[in-house]
Amino acid sequence: MEFKDKMEQLIAELNNYNYHYYTLDQPLVSDKEYDALYDELVALEQETSVTLPDSPTQRVGGEILKGFAPHRHQAPLWSLDKAQNIEQLRTWHERVIRLVNDYNTKNPDNTLPSPCYALELKFDGLTLNLTYQDGRLVQASTRGNGTVGEGILSQVKTIKSVPLTIPYADGTIEVQGEGIMNLSVLENYNKTAAEPLKNARNAAAGALRNLSPKVTAERKLNAYFYNVGYSDDITFNDHKEMMNFLRENRLKVNPYIFYFEQFDDVMEQLADIEKGRSDLDYLIDGAVVKVTDFRIREALGYTDKFPRWAVAYKFEAEETTTVLQSVTWNVGRTGKITPLARVEPVDLAGVTVQNCTLNNIGDIERKNLKFALGSRVFIRRSNDVIPEILGKVTEEQDGEEILYPEECPSCGFPLEQRGAHLFCNNKTGCKPQIVARITHFASRDAMDIETFSDKTAIQSSMS
Ligand SMILES: [Zn+2]
Known part of the structure; x- marks a missing residue:
């Protein structure tokens, strides 16, 4: 089984390069070096007719699928309570404080700390739920109705920032994130596309729900992860710990996460995010505020639709x-x-x-x-x-x-x-052209006529 050792070594090397390139944005080798190793792996796989489960060659997208197999999520994927404006956000916060105080009154020996907050971007793409079993990606699905989604494993495997295997190998975990298309990628895609894509969100969602994973692969999607929805036996004390777990397991986490002790600081940061959103290379439609402490989360619990410990603040649509x-x-x-x-x-x-x-x-x-x-x-x-x-x-x-x-x-x-x-081309006889020229020169030469308007221009063009 000498070829298998060689194969495993190539795969480990390629996956590590992929991780640095697509997840950390820190390339370790040139494309040329990467391609040479990749070609070597492809040749070895063809020669032996063996493809190992974490081989990066699976990311090109295989055969056209017949449909989407349903996937029952291990734990429900909740939707989020929404705040349309700052007042509603304050109301949400006041309820959190009230519920924490109520709890503390009832449980004087086991009180909760003051809530702190995590602030994250709300990506405008398609929600993904990944299932890893003993460290291997075995399923990926859409959110669906929150209980059952559509299996889109072949499509999600084409997202190069999604690891096919993770270090954590103790049973089953499910992690949630958002599949997106970067705006720069969309722009590049449209330069040569027969049918240009209009909107990054639809481009990502459409690609992930396309029965041809090759189409998904062509869109060069990306994904950010923000939640561990289920695990057999791992628990976290707070949000930071959970995010670190995701990072340690090579899942791509967006760098824009802010932690605050004061709710007013959350509001301030929100305004900054909204102002800077057009500089991002992906679409966001808001931000999400979450209580960080997991004991508080448990005490606050859920309504029948969403957790009481998180709220989505929606920006105005662009x-x-x-x-x-x-x-x-x-x-x-x-x-x-x-x-x-x-x-x-x-x-x-x-x-x-x-x-x-x-x-x-x-x-x-x-x-x-x-x-x-x-x-x-x-x-x-x-x-x-x-x-x-x-x-x-x-x-x-x-x-x-x-x-x-x-x-x-x-x-x-x-x-x-x-x-x-x-x-x-009627330069001298086309009135709007003449008017616009006169107005243009008037403003360019900063003529000393403050009241020089289109109307004056029309008059002088007629005189
Ligand atoms: Zn004309």
């Missing part, structure tokens, strides 16, 4: 869906024709959105929006400009066609297409 109603075409200063989309009014981050940008006709084609009039589209808010349409919600070409103008909507001059854009 993306939503609405119906694309019509497209109008506007002439800019350089003669460039820009499509402006009118959408069914929808609330996004506290603002009612009615207009969205479509950039240009190349963008309409690229985002598969040519036949999207009257259908539902994703929109994303942006700090600088009006919201952007990301794409259609469904793949079907079931909407009305967006017709491109052949003549300038303002002066009737025939339009010319250059690259992704349409242009009106």
